[in-house]
Amino acid sequence: MRLLEAGERFGADLPEIGLDELxxxxxxxxxxxxxxxxxxxxxxxxxxxxxxxxxxxxxKDGRGFSLAAILREGGFQGELIATGDLIPDHAPMLxxxxxxxxxxxxxxxxxxxxxALGSFSAAYQPAADHAATVWxxxxxxxxxxxxxxxxxxxxxxxxxxxxxxxxxFPGRVAVLSSFGAEAAVGLHLVAEQDAxxxxxxxxxxxxxxxxxxYRDQLTERLGLTDVRSLRPVEAETHDPKGDLWRSNPDAxxxxxxxxxxxxxxxxxxxxxxGRKRIHGGTRLRLPPFELVEGQIRVNPLANWSxxxxxxxxxxxxxxxxxxxxxxxxxxxxxPCTQPSSEDEDARAGRWKGLDKTECGIHxxxxxxxxxxxxxxx
Amino acid sequence: MYRYDEFDSRLVAERIExxxxxxxxxxxxxxxEDQFKxxxxxxxxxxQLHAYMLRVAIPYGELNAARLRALADIxxxxxxxxxxxxxxxxxxxxxxxxxxVPHILKDLAxxxxxxxxxxxxxxxxxxxxALAGIAADEVExxxxxxxxxxxxxxxxxxxxxxxxxxxxxVIGAPKDRAxxxxxxxxxxxxxxxxxxxxxxxxxxxxxxxxxxxASELKSFIPxxxxxxxxTATLRVYNRHGRRDNIHKxxxxxxxxxxxxxxxxxxxxxxxxxxxxxxxxxPEAEVERIKAYFAPRPYAAAPPxxxxxxxxxxxDPAFARWTRNNLRPHKQPGYAAVVISLKPVGGxxxxxxxxxxxxxxxxxxxxxxxxVRVTYEQNLLLPHVAMDDLPxxxxxxxRAGLAEANAGLAADIISCPGLDYCSLANARSIPVAQxxxxxxxxxxxxxxxxxxxxxxxxxxxxxxHHHVGHIGxxxxxxxxxxxxxxxxxxxxxxxxxxxxxxxxxxxxEAVAPAIERVLKAYLARRDAGERFIDTLRRLGADPFKEAIxxxx
Numbered sequence: 001m002r003l004l005e006a007g008e009r010f011g012a013d014l015p016e017i018g019l020d021e022l023x024x025x026x027x028x029x030x031x032x033x034x035x036x037x038x039x040x041x042x043x044x045x046x047x048x049x050x051x052x053x054x055x056x057x058x059x060k061d062g063r064g065f066s067l068a069a070i071l072r073e074g075g076f077q078g079e080l081i082a083t084g085d086l087i088p089d090h091a092p093m094l095x096x097x098x099x100x101x102x103x104x105x106x107x108x109x110x111x112x113x114x115x116a117l118g119s120f121s122a123a124y125q126p127a128a129d130h131a132a133t134v135w136x137x138x139x140x141x142x143x144x145x146x147x148x149x150x151x152x153x154x155x156x157x158x159x160x161x162x163x164x165x166x167x168x169f170p171g172r173v174a175v176l177s178s179f180g181a182e183a184a185v186g187l188h189l190v191a192e193q194d195a196x197x198x199x200x201x202x203x204x205x206x207x208x209x210x211x212x213x214y215r216d217q218l219t220e221r222l223g224l225t226d227v228r229s230l231r232p233v234e235a236e237t238h239d240p241k242g243d244l245w246r247s248n249p250d251a252x253x254x255x256x257x258x259x260x261x262x263x264x265x266x267x268x269x270x271x272x273x274g275r276k277r278i279h280g281g282t283r284l285r286l287p288p289f290e291l292v293e294g295q296i297r298v299n300p301l302a303n304w305s306x307x308x309x310x311x312x313x314x315x316x317x318x319x320x321x322x323x324x325x326x327x328x329x330x331x332x333x334x335p336c337t338q339p340s341s342e343d344e345d346a347r348a349g350r351w352k353g354l355d356k357t358e359c360g361i362h363x364x365x366x367x368x369x370x371x372x373x374x375x376x377x
Numbered sequence: 378m379y380r381y382d383e384f385d386s387r388l389v390a391e392r393i394e395x396x397x398x399x400x401x402x403x404x405x406x407x408x409x410e411d412q413f414k415x416x417x418x419x420x421x422x423x424x425q426l427h428a429y430m431l432r433v434a435i436p437y438g439e440l441n442a443a444r445l446r447a448l449a450d451i452x453x454x455x456x457x458x459x460x461x462x463x464x465x466x467x468x469x470x471x472x473x474x475x476x477x478v479p480h481i482l483k484d485l486a487x488x489x490x491x492x493x494x495x496x497x498x499x500x501x502x503x504x505x506x507a508l509a510g511i512a513a514d515e516v517e518x519x520x521x522x523x524x525x526x527x528x529x530x531x532x533x534x535x536x537x538x539x540x541x542x543x544x545x546x547v548i549g550a551p552k553d554r555a556x557x558x559x560x561x562x563x564x565x566x567x568x569x570x571x572x573x574x575x576x577x578x579x580x581x582x583x584x585x586x587x588x589x590x591a592s593e594l595k596s597f598i599p600x601x602x603x604x605x606x607x608t609a610t611l612r613v614y615n616r617h618g619r620r621d622n623i624h625k626x627x628x629x630x631x632x633x634x635x636x637x638x639x640x641x642x643x644x645x646x647x648x649x650x651x652x653x654x655x656x657x658x659p660e661a662e663v664e665r666i667k668a669y670f671a672p673r674p675y676a677a678a679p680p681x682x683x684x685x686x687x688x689x690x691x692d693p694a695f696a697r698w699t700r701n702n703l704r705p706h707k708q709p710g711y712a713a714v715v716i717s718l719k720p721v722g723g724x725x726x727x728x729x730x731x732x733x734x735x736x737x738x739x740x741x742x743x744x745x746x747x748v749r750v751t752y753e754q755n756l757l758l759p760h761v762a763m764d765d766l767p768x769x770x771x772x773x774x775r776a777g778l779a780e781a782n783a784g785l786a787a788d789i790i791s792c793p794g795l796d797y798c799s800l801a802n803a804r805s806i807p808v809a810q811x812x813x814x815x816x817x818x819x820x821x822x823x824x825x826x827x828x829x830x831x832x833x834x835x836x837x838x839x840x841h842h843h844v845g846h847i848g849x850x851x852x853x854x855x856x857x858x859x860x861x862x863x864x865x866x867x868x869x870x871x872x873x874x875x876x877x878x879x880x881x882x883x884x885e886a887v888a889p890a891i892e893r894v895l896k897a898y899l900a901r902r903d904a905g906e907r908f909i910d911t912l913r914r915l916g917a918d919p920f921k922e923a924i925x926x927x928x
Contacts, residue, residue, distance in 0.1 A: 036616075060415055060498065062538025066615045069535050073652055087412050089399065096534035112407060119395045122384050124528040125604070126655040127535070134384045134528070135662040167390070168383040171489055269382075 001095035003113050004081070006106040035064030035084075043074040052076070054099075056084035065097045072098035072128035088116035098128030142291055149289040149296075158300035161288050162189050165270055165298045166197065172269040173298075174198040176261070176361070179215040180331035181346075182309055184222075184318040186274040186301055191222040200264065200271075202361070203229035204256035206245065206333035210322040217319055230260035245335040249351060250372050253359040256333070258368070261361050265295065272298045273362065278306060279330070280345035281357040293364050306346075332359070378439050378747060379524045379669045381489040388531065389491050393482045396420045400479065419499055419537070421492030422478055426799045431470045431478060432495040433485060434502040437509070437523035437547075438466035438750040442737035445748055447488040449733035451481055460733070462718060462726040464556070464790060464841055465504050465544065466750040467495055471797050493531060498539045500530035500611075504546045506554045507751035510670060511759055513707040517566045517574060519549035521666040522603070525658070529604055536611050540618035541626035543611070544583075547576075555752055556868035558582045558591040559844055561628045562610060567597060574600045580610060580640070581632035582872075584838035589629040590872045592637050594644065605656040609648035613640070673745040673760050678710025688767035695770050697819065698781035703766075710763055714744075715783035716756040716773060721817040722810050725791040725832075726754030735776040743769050752868070754790055755783060785822045786830060786895060787813045790841055794834030794851060795858075801834035803851025803858035808832055808887050815888035816895075825895050828908040829868065844868040846909045847891060848875040860887045862924055864894075864917045867909055878921045890924045897923040 030051035033042065042049065052071070054064045068080055082094045083103040091113055094102050104113060124134045153161050165173050175190050177183045177199050190197050201215060219227050232255050238244070244252040276299075277286050286302040301309075313320065323331055327339030329346040340349035347357065355375050360368040381389070396416070403413040421432040433448070440448075448468055452460045455477050456470040463469060473481060485491055495502055503523040510518040526545060530536070536543070546557040549566040557563035563579035575597045582591030598606045614628045617635075632640045688695045704713040716736060718726050728736075736756055740748045743765045744758035751757050761769055773779040782788050789812060792798065794805025809832050816822060831845030835852075842848030848863035859881030866875030882890055895908070897920055902911045912920065 059412060060538055061620060062498075062536070062615055063620075065535045065538065066612050070612070070650070074650065087408065088402075089395075089416055092532070093534040093537060109407065112402065115398065116395070120391050120532065121387060123534075124384075124388075124531055125533055130655075133659075134388075135659040138382065138384065138665065139659075139661050168387065170386045170487070171380060172382070 001091065001099055001117060002101040003091075003110055003117070004101050004103045005110065006104050006108065033067075035061055035067055037067060039067055039070040039074065042071060043076060046071075046074070046076045046078065049076070049078045051079040051081065053081045053083055053103075056082060056086055056090075059085045059087050059090070061085075065093055068094075068097040068099055069128050088112040091117040092119050096123065096127040096129045096131070142294065142296065146289045146291045146296060150287050153288055156288070158189055158304070159192070161298060161300040162272065163193060165272060165296075165300075166190075166193055169270045169296070173272065174200050174264070174268040174270070175272045176200050176202075177274065178202070178331065179211055179218060179321070180274075181321050181324050181329055182276075182301075183274055183321075184218055185304075185309055185312050186272065187218060187222055187224065188312075188316055188318060189300060190272060191224060195223045196225045197272075198268070199224055199227045200261065201227060201229045202257045202260055203231050204333050205232065205235065206252075206256065206335060208323060208331065208334050208337075211331060214319070214321045221319060228264075230264065232256045232260055233263070245333070249336060249354065249356060250360070250368075250375075253361075254368075258360045258365075268295070270296045270298060272300065274301055275299050275362065276301050276304050276309075278304070279347050281347065282363070292362065297362065378441055379436075379520075379666060385489070385528075386486070389486045389489075389493070392420070392491065392493055392532075393479060393486060396482065397479045400475070415497050415538070418497035419494055420478075420482070421495035422475070423496060424799065425471065425797050426795075427797070428472050429475050429478070430797070431473050431481060431492060432463075433468050433470070433490060433492045434495045435466050435468060435490070435750050436527050437503055437505040437520055438507055439520065440740075440748040440750065441746045442741045442748070444488045444490055445733050445737040445740070447484060447490065449730040449737070451484060452730040452733065455481055458731075459727050459729045461724070461793060462728065462750050462754050462756070464752055464754060464839070465502060466507075466752070467502055468750070469793070471793070496542070498541050498543075499537045500533060500539075500543045500545065503527050503530070504544075504555055504560075504752070506548050506550065507749050507757050508554060508704055508713060508759075509549060510672075511704070511706050511708075511713050512550050512552075512554075513705060514550045514552055515707075516551075516568060517549050518667075518670055519547040519564075519566055520670050521663060522564070522566065523547050524666050524669075525603075525663060526607070529607070535608075536615060539611070539615055540620045541623070541628075543614075543628070545607075551870060553868070553870040553872070556841065556844060556872075558870075558872040559584055559841065559868060560591060562607065563591045564603075569597050569599075576600065576603060576606075578606055578610075581629040581637075583627045583629040584841060584843050585627070586624050586836045587630065587633075588838065588843040588874045589633065590874060591629075592632065594637070594641055601658045601660075602653070602656075603658050605648055605651050605653055606644075608656060609644045609651060612647050613643045617643070672708070673747075675708045675711060675760070676762060679764065682710075682763040684764040684767050688770070692767070694774075694779075694781070695767060697823070698770055698779060699766065701781045701785060701823070702783040704757075706760065708760070711760050712763060712766065714758040714761050714766070714769065715751065715753075716758065716778050717780040717783050717788060718755050718778075719782055719788050719813060720777060720780050721787065722814045724806050725789050725809050725813075728756070732776055732778060735772070736778070739769060739772055752790075753783070753788055755788070781819070782822060784827050786816045786825050786828050786891075787822060789813060789830045789832060790845065791832040792834050792839035794832075794840075798834060798839075800837055801851065802836075802853035803834050803860065804884070805832045805834040805840060805851060808849060808851070808860060808884055811885070812888040812891055815892055821895075824899060826907060828895070828898075829866075830891065831866075841868060842866070843874050844872060845875060846912065847894060849887060849891075852881055854881070858884055860884060862887075862890065864920055865909075865912055876917060878917055878924055882924075893923040893926055894920045 028050040032053045056064045080099045081101045082099045338349040338352045399416045402408040423430040455473045461469045505519045544560045545562045546560040547564040548557045559582045565577040578595040579591035580594040618631045619625045702715040749757040789809045791805045791809040795801040829846040831842040832849040833840035833842040844866040850861045861881045863875030867873045
């Protein structure tokens with residue numbers, strides 16, 4: 001919608017042509033009408049009205065909004081200009097009801113009007129501006145939302161990616177943390193913005209004791225107020241001897257990690273993870289946003305290098321996981337985690353000796369099933 | 378419970394930005410007070426007698442623990458440690474500073490709440506039955522439709538500068554527990570002969586100086602045409618409602634002055650002209666919203682309720698509370714629990730921050746993290762397992778919230794009155810307090826049973842006195858407070874407006890007079906009759922005599 005400065009005086013200069021006088025003439029005319037004017041006669045003569053200036057008699061008088069909407073719905077294609085006792089806060093409504101322009105009152109600030117016009121980035125209900133409604137936009141697949149987020153934020157700093165997740169999906173976001181070797185970075189980034197975001201820790205009952213200590217230490221240091229330890233359900237039934245990891249590590253991961261995480265799926269549409277491309281394997285092409293079975297996974301650290309991580313630890317004097325001293329560069333459950341050497345991938349110590357690189361929590365269930373089938377064959 | 382997605386969150390955040398900008402423009406004079414007033418009202422900010430008041434929307438009355446705790450926190454940090462729940466299931470804070478309002482709005486946004494359109498000449502918070510999704514007589518859960526209407530009406534470009542305020546209620550059952558017929562538009566979910574879902578559309582209800590019970594405009598509108606009919610009705614009102622006289626600006630006056638048939642013809646003409654496709658209710662959106670209101674993961678009912686039965690036998694206070702404060706739940710083994718905010722001598726509808734926190738805890742523990750606000754200005758825990766009731770009752774007792782008077786004479790609906798309100802002519806709260814003390818005898822209250830008593834401090838009727846079985850209206854006569862009594866009002870599906878019985882009484886005479894009315898009922902009732910039944914059978918005369926007996 002165009003904003004016309006008061007001096008342009010669109011309304012007042014118009015010849016006072018009544019609708020009656022339109023009969024028998026073929027001229028295209030401009031008319032001025034009060035907000036209370038009946039729409040039907042205007043619509044009847046709509047072909048010959050090139051411009052209609054609708055005068056609002058008071059800033060609380062909303063009749064002009066309905067008039068414009070009715071005219072637009074009725075096929076009026078001429079120019080609609082609002083004038084009269086208007087305030088900037090009318091701007092979004094005028095635009096949505098089908099006005100092409102608003103004539104600002106004397107002394108009004110164009111800047112105020114422009115800002116007011118842009119107050120809202122979306123609208124729920126359909127209106128004469130034919131803007132896509134929130135309802136229609138919601139119908140757009142999540143995939144499209146994720147693509148849009150990646151296009152917008154692929155090269156953004158991690159803090160901006162975290163901020164986008166927290167502000168665009170408030171109340172629906174959790175952080176998934178292993179409280180492992182590099183976990184402090186992602187947790188610090190989130191806590192800087194909101195320490196009350198739920199942090200999910202998969203307490204597999206198979207963690208190194210130092211990991212549990214480190215969890216508590218980081219929780220306190222970062223002021224995290226909602227760390228939730230998710231425990232396996234009915235582990236005694238599915239793993240009575242506690243050695244499932246030995247015979248079937250996939251089933252063990254499923255019991256102790258995949259299922260507990262799935263149980264809180266309804267509570268969170270977005271999970272922030274600490275995964276990075278430098279981890280290698282399936283993570284080499286990791287984007288900042290991805291869709292995993294209808295849940296958005298946010299990877300703010302996707303493109304961080306080892307040096308950047310180290311620098312972040314130092315700059316923020318974050319405590320280290322005690323096991324990093326011993327060469328553990330990626331830390332999971334004790335039975336399936338070993339140190340890795342500098343010339344290996346950081347995650348080389350996970351499920352060492354097995355053709356397994358992921359526990360499955362970051363992958364679609366179909367991928368997990370196919371992997372298990374592949375290894376079995 | 379409905380949860381915001383990114384669009385909902387962003388729109389609320391953008392509204393806070395917009396309001397902050399409006400406040401800034403007001404402070405440096407770019408907006409006059411006149412221009413600012415409707416804008417602040419549309420964000421819930423009133424100027425009251427002593428301070429600003431902030432009315433926060435509780436859409437269709439639904440809260441969870443996090444939201445209730447946020448309200449408690451606001452009460453503690455920005456107010457004097459309490460809040461007031463209203464008949465339209467909002468909460469009002471009476472003492473916030475204007476400069477704090479944007480901060481409060483941000484705190485609210487964090488728990489997916491807002492104060493949008495809680496006042497002003499726009500479409501207000503949508504209300505519903507507190508037993509939505511629970512009641513056995515329900516055709517369909519009205520809450521998803523309320524949420525849909527909330528979204529449709531939020532920042533509606535055409536209907537934000539209406540002649541006057543506009544209130545919508547939706548019920549899903551034939552029994553009206555939401556005073557639906559006192560609303561500008563009332564919707565009752567029904568099915569037609571083919572089983573298709575739709576609404577009975579009522580229009581023109583309202584209280585105030587000229588009370589009206591809403592009339593049926595359409596006996597059935599298909600669900601997918603809901604927005605088209607709402608648009609048509611509101612458009613006729615926006616175009617033709619009076620703007621010259623604030624007392625005659627509500628839609629009820631337009632309907633009455635045109636006549637229902639002529640008004641209907643106008644709406645039907647407007648409906649016919651509307652483009653139907655863009656206004657069709659989006660099916661996918663309805664399904665998306667409905668998913669948030671799926672039944673809770675209830676436990677199967679045990680063969681017998683051991684803990685419940687034991688407490689019933691051994692604890693008379695518990696037994697009385699279950700008789701009065703439980704509402705049936707369609708899930709076997711569960712009940713809905715009314716938490717009365719009507720302690721003896723208390724302020725109806727007020728809850729302290731500590732009480733809100735306690736109720737939040739109890740909702741988490743006993744009611745799937747859900748709490749509701751009711752039309753009667755009480756709270757409700759919607760899904761409590763029968764065997765949890767004794768523990769819940771004990772916990773409520775410790776918080777001073779186990780008053781067993783829900784639906785009884787002391788369950789008084791009242792506006793804040795002249796103690797807070799700049800419109801009021803008389804005080805409501807002291808009258809309510811005196812009355813609740815006078816009627817505090819539980820034996821008497823139980824004997825009287827179900828009766829609806831409402832108090833308004835002025836003719837605007839926020840205490841819904843017109844539809845109280847017994848209504849009390851504060852008036853000002855040459856600087857003195859007097860109270861007119863009305864009899865025979867009703868807010869339910871048999872809605873009626875109470876009739877004034879005679880000259881007003883001074884404040885101290887009200888409680889004894891009401892007590893005499895209730896005693897007259899006890900003396901004259903037939904078996905099984907409620908107060909309103911006896912009153913309708915006998916007419917007002919015997920009760921009128923009781924009121925003026927002492928005078």
